Structure formats: structure tokens, C-alpha cells
């Protein structure tokens with residue numbers, strides 16, 4: 219065959235179709251190969267039981283595969299494992315493995331940089347370079363699984379980039395991640411975090427992708443204030459965002475995660491409590507408060523964070539404070555920027 223198989227960008231159904239067309243092999247072989255690559259991280263197949271009677275097919279097939287050029291550029295391991303991947307064009311992206319009790323959550327990037335320019339965000343400071351391909355998104359999961367041996371059962375699109383600004387590649391990745399012959403991660407264990415691209419949320423609805431969990435990076439619940447922190451508010455007002463959320467069909471027990479990075483003296487007043495309550499009114503939400511951890515703003519003290527939390531709880535909101543290091547990362551997009559960690 220002339221074209222190589224860009225394997226990490228294919229769903230099982232697409233792969234199966236291609237295998238039939240290029241090699242005349244049916245679903246039996248497709249299942250074995252897809253599982254060997256995605257579940258077991260294999261790149262050679264000589265000893266695969268299912269291929270033993272297939273002559274030199276296993277070699278021909280292995281030679282036809284193409285993987286995105288990605289290598290680990292640096293890593294930092296403590297409570298969590300952060301790894302920076304170097305892409306084919308030299309761009310760097312960061313991913314984080316967060317150990318839970320008996321499995322791991324993986325926080326992945328969807329773009330190199332980000333064009334949303336949120337003022338509290340390291341990635342926003344970098345500006346936008348390019349979208350990741352589907353294979354580069356899936357490549358991060360392959361590295362976490364097969365290089366680090368992590369048992370990844372939760373995925374959060376909360377690394378570098380605005381996932382809904384790279385919708386085609388993100389949607390294709392979701393289909394691959396949830397495919398039962400590959401990673402087989404249920405939609406309810408995958409969260410896409412957005413800065414509030416109302417049109418992107420509507421597009422998820424149009425494309426029937428609403429089984430995935432949504433996190434909204436709110437950080438300001440009144441337009442004027444939010445514009446100063448998150449310029450995307452100029453394009454999509456909070457009313458527009460709420461309108462999009464209201465039309466997003468949630469499961470019976472489903473909720474939206476509302477992420478709120480607390481910036482001392484900026485978005486932590488009593489008035490802000492009222493604004494958050496008003497925004498959340500009529501939506502099923504869990505509010506995650508994240509004390510700011512950076513240099514552009516001041517981080518509120520633990521007592522102030524707790525007071526803020528209690529005021530929200532007083533309005534019958536379910537609120538969590540994310541303080542542990544891994545939780546910080548998993549609770550808000552934009553806390554990552556691919557800095558070399560060694």
C-alpha cells in the first residue's frame with residue numbers, strides 16, 4: 219500500500235474498514251490488532267496468536283503503521299507526574315498523570331498554547347501556536363499508559379488549550395478514547411473544560427456528543443468583571459453561555475463542573491458570591507473553588523477561601539475546594555504551560 223495508516227487518529231470502525239480495503243482482512247484481525255496497539259502499546263505483531271497463519275502480513279502491517287512523532291522531552295515526578303512531549307515540529311505540550319486511589323486521571327492538552335488569553339493562565343501568556351492533531355491528543359494517552367504504565371481511567375481536557383477551539387480533533391479523540399476495542403473509557407469519565415465557547419457547546423449538541431462531561435471555567439460571574447479576566451466574554455456573554463448550557467442535555471445524575479479560580483480582591487467579594495449563585499440558578503452544578511496559584515494575582519488565604527465556600531454552601535450549592543497539587547491541575551484548564559521541568 220502507498221499510504222501509511224495514521225493509526226492513532228482512527229476509530230475501530232475506521233480502522234476495520236481500512237484493513238479490509240488495504241489488506242483484505244476482516245473484523246477478527248482488526249479487533250486483535252487494534253487491541254494490541256491501543257490496549258497493549260504494541261508495534262510488532264509476529265507473535266500475535268491471531269496472525270500466526272497470516273504469512274508475512276504482520277510485518278507488512280507493522281511497516282504500514284504511522285505514529286505521530288512524539289518523544290518525552292522532560293518529566294517531573296512527585297505527587298503527580300508531569301511530562302512534556304516534543305512534537306514533530308519541535309512544539310512542546312504538557313500532560314499530567316494524577317494518581318487516584320487505584321487508578322489514574324490523565325490531564326491532556328488539546329492545543330500548543332491557547333488563543334483565549336485568560337489573564338490568570340500560564341498557557342494564555344504563551345499565545346497560540348497551533349491545534350493538536352487527533353493523533354497527538356491520543357499520543358499523550360498512549361505515553362501515559364504504555365511508557366509510564368499508568369492505569370488511566372479518567373481523562374480531563376484541562377491541559378494546554380481550549381478544547382472547543384479544536385473541536386474536530388477533540389471529537390474524534392473522544393470517539394477513539396471511548397471505543398470498546400481500544401481504551402474503552404466511558405464518556406462519563408471524560409471531562410472537557412471550556413472557557414465558555416457557547417458556540418462550541420452548541421456544536422457538541424448538534425454532533426450528538428453530549429455524553430461527555432463539561433467543565434466551565436467561570437472565574438467571574440458578571441460580564442464586565444469576566445471580560446477583564448477572560449476576554450472570550452467579549453464574544454460570548456454569560457447569558458449566552460448559560461443559554462447554551464441549558465440546552466445541553468444532562469443525564470439524570472449529570473452536573474456541570476463550574477471552575478472558579480479565586481483571585482484575592484478581584485472575584486472573591488460577597489457580590490461575587492451572589493453573582494455565582496445567580497449564574498448557577500437553574501443549572502445542575504458542582505462548584506470547584508481553586509485558590510489562585512501564580513504570579514499575576516494574589517492568592518486568598520485558606521480562611522478566606524473557606525469563608526467564600528461557606529457563603530456559596532449557604533445558597534445550597536455543592537462546593538469543593540481544590541487545594542492539593544494534583545487537584546489544582548485537574549480542576550482548571552490553563553494551569554499548565556510546557557516549561558521544561560529539568
Ligand code: SF4
Nearest residue numbers: 332336339342551552
Ligand atoms: S484558562 Fe484555558 S482557555 Fe483560558 S487561556 Fe488558559 S488554557 Fe486557554
